[in-house]
Amino acid sequence: MSQNVFQFIDVQRVDPPKKPLKIRKIQFVEIYESFNQAQVGMQADRCLDCGNPYCEWKCPVHNYIPNWLKLANEGRILEAVELSHQTNSLPEVCGRVCPQDRLCEGACTLNDRFGAVTIGNIEKYITDKAFEMGWRPDLSKVVKTDKRVAVIGAGPAGLACADVLARNGVSAVVFDKYPEIGGLLTFGIPSFKLEKEVMQRRREIFEGMGIEFRLETEVGKDVTFADLLGEFDAVFLGVGTYKYMKGGFENETAPGVYDALPYLISNANRLLGFEKAQADYIDFAGKQVVVLGGGDTAMDCVRTAIRQGADKVICAYRRDADNMPGSKREVKNAHEEGVEFMFNLQPIGVELDAHGRTCGIKVVSTELSAPDANGRRNPVVIEGSEQVLAADAVVMAFGFQPNPQPWMAQYGIELDSRERIKASEKADYAFQTSNPKVFAGGDAVRGSDLVVTAIYEGRKAAEGIMDYLAV
Numbered sequence: 001m002s003q004n005v006f007q008f009i010d011v012q013r014v015d016p017p018k019k020p021l022k023i024r025k026i027q028f029v030e031i032y033e034s035f036n037q038a039q040v041g042m043q044a045d046r047c048l049d050c051g052n053p054y055c056e057w058k059c060p061v062h063n064y065i066p067n068w069l070k071l072a073n074e075g076r077i078l079e080a081v082e083l084s085h086q087t088n089s090l091p092e093v094c095g096r097v098c099p100q101d102r103l104c105e106g107a108c109t110l111n112d113r114f115g116a117v118t119i120g121n122i123e124k125y126i127t128d129k130a131f132e133m134g135w136r137p138d139l140s141k142v143v144k145t146d147k148r149v150a151v152i153g154a155g156p157a158g159l160a161c162a163d164v165l166a167r168n169g170v171s172a173v174v175f176d177k178y179p180e181i182g183g184l185l186t187f188g189i190p191s192f193k194l195e196k197e198v199m200q201r202r203r204e205i206f207e208g209m210g211i212e213f214r215l216e217t218e219v220g221k222d223v224t225f226a227d228l229l230g231e232f233d234a235v236f237l238g239v240g241t242y243k244y245m246k247g248g249f250e251n252e253t254a255p256g257v258y259d260a261l262p263y264l265i266s267n268a269n270r271l272l273g274f275e276k277a278q279a280d281y282i283d284f285a286g287k288q289v290v291v292l293g294g295g296d297t298a299m300d301c302v303r304t305a306i307r308q309g310a311d312k313v314i315c316a317y318r319r320d321a322d323n324m325p326g327s328k329r330e331v332k333n334a335h336e337e338g339v340e341f342m343f344n345l346q347p348i349g350v351e352l353d354a355h356g357r358t359c360g361i362k363v364v365s366t367e368l369s370a371p372d373a374n375g376r377r378n379p380v381v382i383e384g385s386e387q388v389l390a391a392d393a394v395v396m397a398f399g400f401q402p403n404p405q406p407w408m409a410q411y412g413i414e415l416d417s418r419e420r421i422k423a424s425e426k427a428d429y430a431f432q433t434s435n436p437k438v439f440a441g442g443d444a445v446r447g448s449d450l451v452v453t454a455i456y457e458g459r460k461a462a463e464g465i466m467d468y469l470a471v
């Protein structure tokens with residue numbers, strides 16, 4: 001670190017510049033430019049090296065943040081990348097998509113007055129730069145075991161599990177029904193937050209480590225769960241949550257009303273060249289679009305619609321701006337790109353034209369109640385406040401619930417009252433389910449959450465599996 005102990009005052013927190021709006025509004029490319037080494041050095045040098053780093057504790061994978069900030073500052077990128085991979089299987093992804101303001105950067109000692117260290121962007125820089133320099137994980141000293149594990153789901157939980165297994169000499173075979181790895185990293189999170197090439201590069205790295213991917217293979221359809229239990233020494237379930245929450249209002253299944261994820265998947269398929277038929281693409285070019293919801297998925301939908309060339313894009317949310325669950329950073333980005341926000345509006349029905357197609361969304365105004373026992377202020381409908389917002393496409397972005405697969409009950413895999421797979425870090429073998437040979441982690445266990453928590457659980461489950469297999 002520098003000798004200047006007041007670096008954090010002399011040098012302000014700086015985020016990487018954003019691409020110009022004229023590019024952002026039409027292209028599916030990441031909106032932030034990368035730092036260069038000089039910027040990384042200046043920003044990393046702001047770290048106070050507190051001694052008891054809250055950032056590390058708040059980071060769900062407990063990254064050694066001050067240590068790799070110091071290495072990055074000194075330009076020791078290859079040492080930094082080795083260190084960052086000791087705790088994280090996908091640091092370049094977390095650096096891009098973690099809500100840092102709620103996690104590491106939110107806990108940074110400098111966060112109150114001086115501006116937190118830009119931890120996420122430096123994490124991203126370290127990995128991207130190391131790959132550019134030709135760095136690859138070195139598994140030459142790993143002693144191979146004869147154990148084989150099936151991983152169901154190539155999302156962050158499954159990939160993290162396979163990564164830790166491979167680094168410990170256990171063969172991992174990853175099954176996924178999609179044609180590319182990444183789960184929601186590839187098919188949910190849009191390219192303006194995470195470009196598709198990032199996961200394609202990771203796939204090459206993982207394959208180079210000996211991880212085998214069997215894609216376009218749905219367990220329960222193309223291969224049975226019984227076959228996997230017979231063939232492998234253990235199975236990890238990282239199957240995510242894919243039941244879309246509905247609004248429960250009139251005409252919500254009418255033509256022109258879409259669930260958020262199929263909309264985003266159709267756009268990802270087009271970008272990746274996986275579209276099977278032109279009709280599978282949901283195109284909002286020239287349309288008036290209303291997205292219902294105020295979370296990150298809603299922000300991903302409104303910003304995708306802008307890039308598709310929609311005429312007008314409105315985000316309608318039933319609480320106010322202060323009570324939006326989405327990341328403030330993403331809301332600001334959506335504002336900049338031309339999304340119109342309408343608050344305190346609750347949908348009550350879709351309006352149809354003479355052909356039965358969507359032509360508007362009927363909403364009522366709300367006001368917020370006093371905080372409930374959890375401190376949350378609930379929307380209360382104002383009588384007689386109905387209005388119709390013109391729309392030829394409506395997107396419901398209300399969140400996701402677990403979708404337990406039919407074969408789970410058959411093999412004694414218990415679920416909790418919210419249909420999440422029961423598995424705990426505190427079990428004798430971390431993340432073991434009620435079937436001893438089966439482990440689980442990520443959204444399927446926690447409910448819809450974050451990339452970094454899925455990574456944490458996948459990694460811990462791999463440790464549980466290795467303890468169980470005594471390797």
Ligand code: FAD
Nearest residue numbers: 153155156157176177183184219240442443449450451454
């Ligand atoms: P998933 O990523 O859902 O992966 C599960 C995988 O299992 C899928 O690939 C699926 O095809 C596969 N699968 C399921 N069943 C089978 C089967 N029977 N056979 C074969 N394969 C199967 N989090 C953040 O931290 N930051 C963000 O910016 C962010 N943005 C998001 C945006 C959207 C639109 C969405 C929907 C989520 C976002 N999240 C974000 C949340 C994050 O993506 C998830 O928490 C995370 O991906 C969960 O990881 P997972 O591995 O548990 O599940």
Ligand code: SF4
Nearest residue numbers: 059094098103104120
């Ligand atoms: Fe911050 Fe996420 Fe990186 Fe942890 S993994 S240091 S929370 S960006």
